[in-house]
Structure formats: C-alpha cells, structure tokens
Amino acid sequence: MTTTEKAAIDDIQARLSQKSGRLVIGASTTVVGYWLPSYLAMLQKASPNLDLCVILGNTKSMCQALLDYDVDMAVVEGVVENERLSATRWQEEELEIVTHPSLIDALDLYVNHGIGAAPTWILREQGSGTRAVAMEMLYSLGIKTANTIEIGSKKVLQEPLLQEWAQRYYHRRSVRELVLVGDVVIYSVSRINVLKRVLYVVHVRKRPITALAGLFMELLMAPL
Incomplete structure (x- = not known):
C-alpha cells in the first residue's frame, strides 16, 4: 500500500469515527464468508458506536431487500439486472469446476x-x-445440465462431492482447503482459460445514500 493509499484509508476511518447510527448491509453468503470480514472489522474499529447489521441471502433476495428498503446497501456476486439498482464493480474472482477424484x-x-x-x-x-x-x-x-441437484448452502454442497455424487462450480477461495487434502480435484476445461465472476456493490439509484453507507462504500473501494 502506498503512502497516498494509506492516507486515503486513514481519512475514511477518521470520518467514520465521527459517525454513529445504524448501518444495514445486505450480502450474499460467499461475500460475507470470504470478502467482507476484514472490511467489517475496519468499520467496527473506526466507528465503535455504530449499530451494524449484516443480512445474508442470495443475490436476488439482497436486491429485493434493497428495493424494499430493508438494507442500506448490498454486496453481491453475479449480474444485477434491475434498472432501479446501481451496481458498481468491486472485485473479480475465479471459479473452478470441482469433482470427486473418482469422477x-x-x-x-x-x-x-x-x-x-x-x-x-x-x-x-x-x-x-x-x-x-x-x-x-x-x-x-455446450454442456448440458439436465441432471442437477439444487442445494441452498455452499457448506452443504461440499458433502455430495465427498460422497462421489457429482461436480459443481466453486469459487477458488472456498475450494482451496478441499483440494489440499485431496477430497476433491479441480477440472480444467481446455476450451477456456479462466472462469470468472464479478462482485458488485449495489444501492438504489433514486434513494439518497446514507452517510454511513457512503463511507463504507468508500472503504470498500479503497485499495488495501
């Protein structure tokens, strides 16, 4: 981190320290598990009097929560299609196809x-x-997906792989440990180089952004 970048983060934290109130953040489970913890810790440290609430759900439910004014902002993965929402590109991460070694x-x-x-x-x-x-x-x-198993939790999704059921997509951060111990293997598709998805910071276009939400968005966008 450069001196200029550190100064920018220090400035955001200084402004946060003067704020109090409630901030409700909507986030998909993947984002909360692997991307947000360090940012939430910085937020809580900078503004200890902040009443912070994080609501979990998938991308569709978090977008609806924004439209229903249940959350101040959201951080999600995948495409945001509703024209009433503004989505700012935040992070990009790789996806992997993983399967049981026997498959x-x-x-x-x-x-x-x-x-x-x-x-x-x-x-x-x-x-x-x-x-x-x-x-x-x-x-x-051109891969057909006629045979599918649909499960809502990414933690539960790991179990069928260990039981030699099927294959699925994982983002690289969550699959690292399973690969290291040999429970699953990564399958690389020769016709493509890298599978990627984008994470977005989202808010309602015509809804004023609260001071706390605006500062947290600045913190998210700052280089760490």
Whole structure:
C-alpha cells in the first residue's frame, strides 16, 4: 500500500469515527464468508458506536431487500439486472469446476468428447449469482445440465462431492482447503482459460445514500 493509499484509508476511518447510527448491509453468503470480514472489522474499529447489521441471502433476495428498503446497501456476486439498482464493480474472482477424484476421467470424456452418461451438476438455488454465472458458462460450452441437484448452502454442497455424487462450480477461495487434502480435484476445461465472476456493490439509484453507507462504500473501494 502506498503512502497516498494509506492516507486515503486513514481519512475514511477518521470520518467514520465521527459517525454513529445504524448501518444495514445486505450480502450474499460467499461475500460475507470470504470478502467482507476484514472490511467489517475496519468499520467496527473506526466507528465503535455504530449499530451494524449484516443480512445474508442470495443475490436476488439482497436486491429485493434493497428495493424494499430493508438494507442500506448490498454486496453481491453475479449480474444485477434491475434498472432501479446501481451496481458498481468491486472485485473479480475465479471459479473452478470441482469433482470427486473418482469422477474426473468420466467428466473429461463427456465434456470434451461427448462420451458416456451426462454428469450430475450440483448447483446453488435459483436467485444465486454463482448459479447464474455457472449456468451461463456451461451453456456457452455446450454442456448440458439436465441432471442437477439444487442445494441452498455452499457448506452443504461440499458433502455430495465427498460422497462421489457429482461436480459443481466453486469459487477458488472456498475450494482451496478441499483440494489440499485431496477430497476433491479441480477440472480444467481446455476450451477456456479462466472462469470468472464479478462482485458488485449495489444501492438504489433514486434513494439518497446514507452517510454511513457512503463511507463504507468508500472503504470498500479503497485499495488495501
């Protein structure tokens, strides 16, 4: 971090220290689990009198929470399509296709050569930004997803893989530990280089942004 970047963050924290009140942030489960903790810690440290609330849900439900004025701002993954919402690109992360080690050869034969039975894909629930990105990528590759298992929790999603059920998309941060211990393997599709999804900071276009929400957005955008 450069001296200028550090000064910018110090300035944001100084302004936050003078604020009090309530800030309600909506966030998808992936964002809360892997991206937001350090920012929330900085926010709480800078403004200890802040009444901070984080509401969890998938991308669709968090966008609806914004429109219903249940949250002040949201941080989600995947595409935000509602014209009433403003989505600012925040982070970009890689996705991986993972499978049980015993299924890797059969998956490769089907994806690259159309040989064998269609694989079963474990997917997040409807409304999940991860699901939307994964489905778009599979469709572009001509991979059929007729056989699917839909589960709402990313933690639960790990279990079928360990039981040799299926394959699914994971973002790189969450799959690292499973790969290291050998419970799953990453399957690379030769026709594409990297699978990516974008994380967005979202607010309602015609709704005034509260001072606290505005400062937290500045903190999110500042280089750490």
